[in-house]
Amino acid sequence: MFDRIQSRAVLLPHDDIDTDQIIPARFLKVTSRDGLGVHLFQDWRYDAGGAPKADFPLNAEGARGAKVLIAGHNFGCGSSREHAPWALCDFGFRAVVAGSFADIFRSNALKNGLLPVALGSEEHARVCAARQADPSLEVTIDLERQEVAWASQQPIRFAVDPFARRCLLEGVDELGYLLSLQREIEAYEASR
């Protein structure tokens, strides 16, 4: 079930962050969903020798335990790899706040309990600036009320698919839901 989040945030404000950056293809040769967090943003995060780069936000003090990632616009574009939300979740993120999201990433994220929160351009710029000014900024995300807030910022309403919201809040399993529609699916197949 998806509870209210209150957490520090990692800021990665670039636009068009593609899923190849979130998790490079060479880490997709796995047969389970687990353990991908260590490779999250691998090629931005580690130097050629494999040591964490000090200036990369995910390596900053305080990034550990952060549940919110603040990114730019069109987050998650490119490949459909669900390994991207798996890696983000495995690292500990529960929500991504961005200007916008690519369609497949948004869908994949929601199926893994990772909440995509899209803000308007002006509000997005404001949260980036606030986090830039205060690395310890706490962001609060309330899915029930569909609101995001930080510091002195009045809660801002965000849009989320009502069905996806219900699935997250009530722990509805989408495959279970589809399986419950077996009679409708059989009737459709018979009608063709």
Place this chain on the structure above:
Amino acid sequence: MATSPRTLFDKIWDAHVVTERDGEPAVLYIDLHLVHEVTSPQAFRGLRARGIKVRRPERTVATMDHSVPTQAGTARGRMPVVDAEAAAQLAELEKNCAEFGVELFALGSDHQGIVHVIGPELGFTQPGMTIVCGDSHTSTHGAFGALAFGIGTSEVEHVLGTQCLLQRRPQTMLVEVSGQLAEGVTAKDIILALIAKIGVGGATGHVIEYAGEAIRALTMEQRMTVCNMSIEAGARAGLIAPDEVTFEWLKGRPRVPQGAAWDAAVARWQALPSDPGATWDTTVVLDGSALEPMITYGTNPGMGIAITQPVPAPDQMSDPRERAALDKALRYMDLEPGRSLLGHPVDVVFLGSCTNSRLGDLRAAAQVVAGRQVAPGVRFLVVPGSQAIKRQAEAEGLDRIFREAGAEWRESGCSMCIAMNGDQLRPGQYAVSTSNRNFEGRQGKGGRTFLASPLTAAAAAVTGRITDPRQL
């Protein structure tokens, strides 16, 4: 009863809605599910954990493509795959397909190849279908007038288990490409020009329908190139209305209806094109006759220019976000703003991928290469999209042209497009690639990619530099 005019998309969507409860997404029936080794293992594990079967194995087809080796002879399994992890993933696909009764075109099969190449080639892909695959370039199949889109692994599991997906109805976009393409300008240049115009997020939330004189004049292979890269503009799917070109291409392929059933199918398919008076949510117009060969300079497919144009300069960008993105991209690419790319040295040329690895692509590149040599110091990989294409190319002597020029003639697979199989750039290398993504590290960590057409790629291979193919 009179119905209002509908688009091609509307007709396919409406025909596949199983049910749609108030406020809930539509339950969309999937006609064809394509499966490969990388995005399916977790889905099959999920089925096993629940104790459920694949609902429609006959609507499910698998191949091995992403991590298979492509060195000569490896398609027969004579050479090992890149590492133990890839081998385990391939073995798991084989086991899953056997256990769940799914047809598999494995390494060693005469029909193995890139999933988006073999689907159409074998006639699995047909007009009016809904088609999904755990791969974003599933949009390729839209060239046949099928609604085809990429899905994540959770959704792969949903389709395996129920043959259905929960989907909200997307918006629609008409992309009208007018006029006739000039000599040396290809389908790849159309799609790169479109993405440069509307941006990598320009069609997010939309299904694109491509129309207009320049689109109608394309072969099926070229239409696949255009639809393939719809996702690079953010669209999950791209569609082209089926016509005589489509039917002629499909007729007689192994899995299409035969005899009287074929005639009936064509009659159904002829009703698919958008009705007169149908409307789209957004319309984009592109003058096909004004297009030039395109090339990308940056780190996403929207960062493209006509090959004769200079690389844009960050200080000329008024939008600070665009300026920051361009600056970051040019630093990664180590390119100077304001300068032409023509003459820029190239280390590797890759001709392949689900975008441009079909017979027509190989023929076009071979015409440029014939009678010439690959430039000294340049590595030129030619990777056919499927074993069938490879055989046909060899029957035509294309392999000889490439080999005699000094290119590597390889087995079929995704190869250096995604660089999972050991075919990859070294850090700092520059490649001209006919693939679909120039993201940082996409073709190998630290590698730098210029996306272009097979003609432009071949021109770079023989000159060792970025070259306007019209000047050769």
